Amino acid sequence: xxxxxxxxxxxxxxxxxxxxxxxxxxxxxxxxxxxxxxxxxxxxxxxxxxxxxxxxxxxxxxxxxxxxxxxxxxxxxxxxxxxxxxxxxxxxxxxxxxxxxxxxxxxxxxxxxxxxxxxxxxxxxxxxxxxxxxxxxxxxxxxxxxxxxxxxxxxxxxxxxxxxxxxxxxxxxxxxxxxxxxxxxxxxxxxxxxxxxxxxxxxxxxxxxxxxxxxxxxxxxxxxxxxxxxxxxxxxxxxxxxxxxxxxxxxxxxxxxxxxxxxxxxxxxxxxxxxxxxxxxxxxxxxxxxxxxxxxxxxxxxxxxxxxxxxxxxxxxxxxxxxxxxxxxxxxxxxxxxxxxxxxxxxxxxxxxxxxxxxxxxxxxxxxxxxxxxxxxxxxxxxxxxxxxxxxxxxxxxxxxxxxxxxxxxxxxx
Amino acid sequence: xxxxxxxxxxxxxxxxxxxxxxxxxxxxxxxxxxxxxxxxxxxxxxxxxxxxxxxxxxxxxxxxxxxxxxxxxxxxxxxxxxxxxxxxxxxxxxxxxxxxxxxxxxxxx
Ligand SMILES: Cc1cc2nc3c(=O)[nH]c(=O)nc-3n(C[C@H](O)[C@H](O)[C@H](O)COP(=O)(O)OP(=O)(O)OC[C@H]3O[C@@H](n4cnc5c(N)ncnc54)[C@H](O)[C@@H]3O)c2cc1C
Ligand SMILES: [Zn+2]
Numbered sequence: 001x002x003x004x005x006x007x008x009x010x011x012x013x014x015x016x017x018x019x020x021x022x023x024x025x026x027x028x029x030x031x032x033x034x035x036x037x038x039x040x041x042x043x044x045x046x047x048x049x050x051x052x053x054x055x056x057x058x059x060x061x062x063x064x065x066x067x068x069x070x071x072x073x074x075x076x077x078x079x080x081x082x083x084x085x086x087x088x089x090x091x092x093x094x095x096x097x098x099x100x101x102x103x104x105x106x107x108x109x110x111x112x113x114x115x116x117x118x119x120x121x122x123x124x125x126x127x128x129x130x131x132x133x134x135x136x137x138x139x140x141x142x143x144x145x146x147x148x149x150x151x152x153x154x155x156x157x158x159x160x161x162x163x164x165x166x167x168x169x170x171x172x173x174x175x176x177x178x179x180x181x182x183x184x185x186x187x188x189x190x191x192x193x194x195x196x197x198x199x200x201x202x203x204x205x206x207x208x209x210x211x212x213x214x215x216x217x218x219x220x221x222x223x224x225x226x227x228x229x230x231x232x233x234x235x236x237x238x239x240x241x242x243x244x245x246x247x248x249x250x251x252x253x254x255x256x257x258x259x260x261x262x263x264x265x266x267x268x269x270x271x272x273x274x275x276x277x278x279x280x281x282x283x284x285x286x287x288x289x290x291x292x293x294x295x296x297x298x299x300x301x302x303x304x305x306x307x308x309x310x311x312x313x314x315x316x317x318x319x320x321x322x323x324x325x326x327x328x329x330x331x332x333x334x335x336x337x338x339x340x341x342x343x344x345x346x347x348x349x350x351x352x353x354x355x356x357x358x359x360x361x362x363x364x365x366x367x368x369x370x371x372x373x374x375x376x377x378x379x380x381x382x383x384x385x386x387x388x389x390x391x392x393x394x395x396x397x398x399x400x401x402x403x404x405x406x407x408x409x410x411x412x413x414x
Numbered sequence: 415x416x417x418x419x420x421x422x423x424x425x426x427x428x429x430x431x432x433x434x435x436x437x438x439x440x441x442x443x444x445x446x447x448x449x450x451x452x453x454x455x456x457x458x459x460x461x462x463x464x465x466x467x468x469x470x471x472x473x474x475x476x477x478x479x480x481x482x483x484x485x486x487x488x489x490x491x492x493x494x495x496x497x498x499x500x501x502x503x504x505x506x507x508x509x510x511x512x513x514x515x516x517x518x519x520x521x522x523x
Binding site: 239241242250251252253254255299300301302303304306308309310343398399 | 415416429430433434437449450453456457458459461462463466468484486487488489
C-alpha cells in the first residue's frame with residue numbers, strides 16, 4: 001500500500017496522476033480463512049481491521065453481497081455523539097468517538113471527522129429533565145457534555161427560532177466534541193487498511209448459508225462457492241435476522257426503513273449538528289452546503305430500502321417550525337436504509353448459540369457513530385472470547401431482563 | 415404510499431390514515447408461563463423477508479383494528495381481514511399461495 005501524504009499529491013501532480021494505485025484488492029475467495037466476516041459495512045470492516053491490528057489475526061475475509069459501504073454505512077446522516085444515558089452505551093460510543101478523533105491518521109485515509117458539536121434541543125419540560133439527567137450521567141461517565149441555555153443555543157445557531165409557537169427552545173444538551181464524518185470514507189479507509197494487511201474483501205458475493213458440524217460453525221455457502229472458516233462474524237445490519245436464520249437461531253429484532261434527505265447546496269449557515277427530538281427531526285450542513293436532514297423511522301416491517309413519503313413530509317414540517325429559513329429550500333434527494341431495531345433500542349454484540357459464530361447487529365438508527373468502538377470490542381470478543389465493551393450487549397440480556405434502554409434517552413433516529 | 419382496504423368500513427385507506435400495530439397472531443404468554451415462552455412473546459418477532467401478517471388500526475377513519483397480509487420484500491399487499499381471527503381466512507391464504515407458493519408462518523401455512 002502506498003502511503004497517502006501531501007508529498008504523494010505533489011508527486012502525482014507532476015506525473016499527471018498516473019501513479020495512484022487501487023485502494024484495495026478485489027481477490028477471488030480462498031478455500032479457507034481463520035475468520036470470515038459477513039457484511040462489508042463500517043462495523044464489519046472495523047471488526048476485521050482491529051482483529052488484524054490488535055490481535056494479529058490477518059487471515060480474514062470480509063464478504064459483501066453488494067458493494068462495500070453500500071448498506072446503511074453509505075446511507076446515514078453521519079452524526080457522531082456519545083451523550084447516551086446508560087453506562088454500557090456511554091462506554092462503547094465514547095470509545096468510538098475517541099477513536100474517530102485520530103482515525104484519519106491511524107488509517108492514513110481522510111475520513112473528514114468534523115467535531116463541530118452536537119446539540120440536542122429540549123422543547124418540553126420533560127426533555128429538560130431528561131437531558132439534565134443525561135448531562136449528569138455523562139459527567140459521571142467521563143463523557144464531556146453540558147446543559148446550555150436558550151440564549152447560548154441562539155448564539156451557536158443564529159438561524160434557529162427559539163420562541164416557536166408550539167415548541168419553544170428551552171435549552172439543549174451540548175456535546176462540543178460530537179460532530180460528523182464522511183461516511184463512505186470510513187468504509188473505504190477501513191477497507192484499504194484491511195486489504196493492506198492481506199485480508200480479502202470479496203464484493204458481489206452473497207452468503208446464502210451457514211455450514212455447521214456438531215454445533216460449531218465450519219464455513220459459509222456463498223454465490224461464489226463454499227468457504228471454510230474457524231470463526232464467523234455476522235455484521236449485516238438490516239439482514240441480521242436472515243443470517244441468524246441460516247445459522248439456526250433467532251434474534252430479537254425487526255427490519256424497518258429509515259429515510260433521510262438533502263437540500264440543494266446553500267452558503268454556510270449552520271456549523272453544528274442540531275437534533276430536535278420532540279418534533280422528530282435533525283439537521284446539519286454538509287461541506288458541499290447541502291442541509292442533511294433526518295427524522296424518525298417508518299412504521300412497518302420493510303426490506304426494500306424505500307420508505308413512505310409522508311414521513312419525509314413530517315420531518316420537514318417539524319424542522320420548518322424551528323428553522324423558518326429552510327421553508328424556501330428545494331430538496332434534492334431522498335433515500336432509505338433498512339435498520340435493525342431491537343426492543344431496547346441498543347445493539348447486540350454477542351456470542352450465539354452456534355459455537356464460533358458471533359453477531360454484531362441491532363445498531364438500528366444510530367450505529368454510524370459507533371463504528372470504531374464496535375469494531376474494537378467485536379474484535380476483542382472474537383479473538384479472546386470476552387470484551388468489557390460488548391459484555392452488556394449480549395443476546396441473553398433480553399431473557400435476563402438486563403435491558404440497556406436507550407429509547408428513552410434518544411426518542412428519535414440519529 | 416401503502417394503501418390498505420379497511421375490512422370494517424370498506425375504505426381504501428392511505429397510510430396516513432392508518433397506524434401500524436406490529437406482528438399479528440401472537441400467542442400471549444403471561445404469569446405462569448415459562449421464561450422461554452414469555453421471552454419469545456415479548457421480543458422474538460418473525461421479521462421475515464417475505465410474507466408478513468400484521469395488525470393495523472384505521473386510526474383516522476373508523477378506528478377499528480384489522481389484519482393485513484403483506485410482503486416485506488416487495489411491499490405487495492395480499493389482502494386485509496378481520497381482527498377477530500387466530501389465523502387468516504382461506505381466501506387470504508389462497509391469494510398468498512398464488513404468488514408465494516410454499517410460504518409458511520409459525521402455526522399455519
Ligand atoms: C437514513 C439513515 C440515517 C442514519 N443516520 C445515522 C446517524 O446520523 N448517525 C449514526 O450514528 N447512525 C445513523 N444511521 C445508522 C447507521 O447507518 C447504521 O447503524 C450503521 O451504518 C450500520 O453499519 P453496519 O456496518 O452494521 O451495516 P451496513 O452498512 O448496512 O452493512 C451491512 C452489509 O451487509 C451486507 N449483507 C447483508 N446480507 C448479506 C449477505 N447475505 N451476504 C453478504 N453480505 C450481506 C449488506 O449488503 C451491507 O453492505 C442511519 C441509518 C439510516 C438508514
Ligand atoms: Zn375503517
